[in-house]
Amino acid sequence: AVMRGVPQLLSRARLVRAGFSASEPVLAVQAGILQPDKFTQTFVQIRGLKSSKVIYQAPLTAVDIADSGKQLKQELEAIVGPGNVSSGESVVLQHGQDEGPHPGKSPDIVVFPSSTGEVSEVCKICTRHNVPIIPYGTGTGLEGGISAVEGGVCVNVSKNMNKILQIHQEDFSAVVQPGISREMLNQEMRADGLWFPVDPGADASVCGMCATGASGTNAVRYGTMKENCLNLEVVLADGRIIHTAGIGSRPKKSSAGYNLTSLFLGSEGTLGIITSATICLHAIPESVAAAVVGFPTVQNAVDTVVMTLQCSVPMARMELLDEVQMKACNEYSGLSYPETPHLFLEFHGSESEVESQTETVRDIAADNEGGEFQWAVQQEDRTKLWTARHRAYYADIALRPGCRSLTTDVCVPVSALPDLVTATKADIAENGLIGPMVGHVGDGNFHTMLLFDPADPEEFRKCKEVANKMARSAIALGGTCTGEHGVGQGKMALLEEQFGKDGIDVMRQIKGALDPQQLMNPGKVFSRN
């Protein structure tokens, strides 16, 4: 019999999970490079070995019982050091669960490499053992992107690779390792007049933000991760190290070669591990003013936003909080805003620019029945204002102690926003759910936190239905099923709807070319076939 690879004895538990009956003694063979969607099961006579079935299959997990599991661990320890490899229960549990509502699966082993070279060697080892590789930043994702659905090795690139490699003040760029978060970077640069403006809710790692194509409250003016990333250093599944815009390159623009940076941005760990990112910095604005203004209805608030954008006011932040969210914020942060839809705004520029911007927006808001503007100019007052907004998630959970939240994330062209928001609110009310709404309305992007009791599957099902309906409407209105959180596991079906079969097939082909053994973060973004 022609056979490649080393015979491995896999534990019954794993095989049962893969669909075999517990009574079959099975010798599983991990073959070499296979076509990603081929599954062959054949009876083969193997000289000198007792077996009833031999399976050629895409990767199964490195395992507790078999020698292969021990050997894998030893090989990994030889690269990163024994202190940086762990299969302890609490460690793997932490590395399989992100902050979303979907229960995560733990990886078999977690490694903590200290350099790009080590990451490359780890990938080579995993490729040789045919074992899945899951990159891990801070575990603050919301779509189950780090769940090890097929087990494998979780590569935590944040713990030991946490340096800011370079800051180029005059070029407004910085090169950072995966362990650096936005807040760490901004603290480091605080005396230099520079800042990094992409601020997703959690203090995520910059490279994790690259992997999910993250965005935040400042995107309306400063852009998302995609507009603020010049170059990525990526380790592929086979251990090759590439630089997506060129080795050491950081010009503001380039026409050289395929745009690999765009390919890896938002790839959610399915094409490679990002080990370093070259990102754009911006000048801290001379003058900053923040304001809160209330409206009788969400429609009024969104109309204000649309008109403000049409007047080309370079708003830095435009956030919508609906009346349910305002109630939550009031209760959680001890504030006393009226419980009506509000816009949280921020203006950046020179003193005169900020003055003229605020005048324009004041007029527009008044035309749309907006209330009094409440201002915050001093640093600590602005911090207080935005903390209330950034804590929205926790404020919502506090509305109903013990509950969890299914956080939705759709983005539509701004003109379609009023209709989608109104329709969604009606849907939420119809289903008897609590769903506070918070949105980066300047980008046409908003989130609802649909609260559910974890012990009530029916309620969770209703939340899922509302969320799916919202995403489908967004796609139908010319938008996208995920504005910034990524697809992960939760939105794979929606992705197919948005792109059509041919679009997804192209993605599959690209993945097949870069990751033929299907080891990079399996079970995410789109299915194998």
Next chain:
Amino acid sequence: MALKVLVGCKRVIDYAVKIRIKPDKLGVVTEGVKHSMNPFDEIAVEEAVRLKERKLAKEIIVVTCGPPQAAETIRTALAMGADRGIHVEIPLDQMDTFQPIHVSKVLAKLAEQEKVDIVMLGKLAIDDDSNQTAQMTASLLNWPQGVFASKIDKTDAGLEIIREVDGGLETIRTTLPAVLSADLRLNEPRYATLPNIMKAKKKKVVKMKPADLGVDMAPRIQVVSVEDPPVREAGQTVSDVDDLVAKLKDKGFSSA
């Protein structure tokens, strides 16, 4: 009657840096390590700038006692809004022996020379945690002190200061001139912006030595040794309550 404010600031190892002890165990590693303005001094500078914005102060002079590299610290303060700077230069290898008592004497001398109304300092520096300079400066000048200030207001007769004390908040009134020290909740300092950093390069900074102010630098305190905190020992797992009680008795925590 707009006030003249003297703000002191110190260049220290950045708060985010992991501190390492020197092999000779007489200090910490400072070479190649990131330094920045003492966080409490940032708060002090910010408060002075706000006094100016409220038209209560008319001029802010920032002073630092430090090595040549401390010029950066002065520039940051100037970028935040101070008007001019005084750099009392201490050679880098003498920084360890330049202690709060010396700094207080420098500040007292400068306060008199410049005829300031308020000396504003951070409550302590995060490298030595002394919390002495503001108090000693006030004593040398025989001025009232409002230390650990969390709110500063001007009254007709002088200043009203709310201080953070162990039991809560204490409100005091002082005459002017006075020495104040900033506590954490006084304000949140602004970030220096690029245009202001550029403007700061043009502001005047005068250099001088402690001897020029008649201050002798002989140390009054000798550092005997600097050590890491003891390494945390591994915990012990106990199998049941009896085992736990036995171990507690063994270690002398229980006499029963």
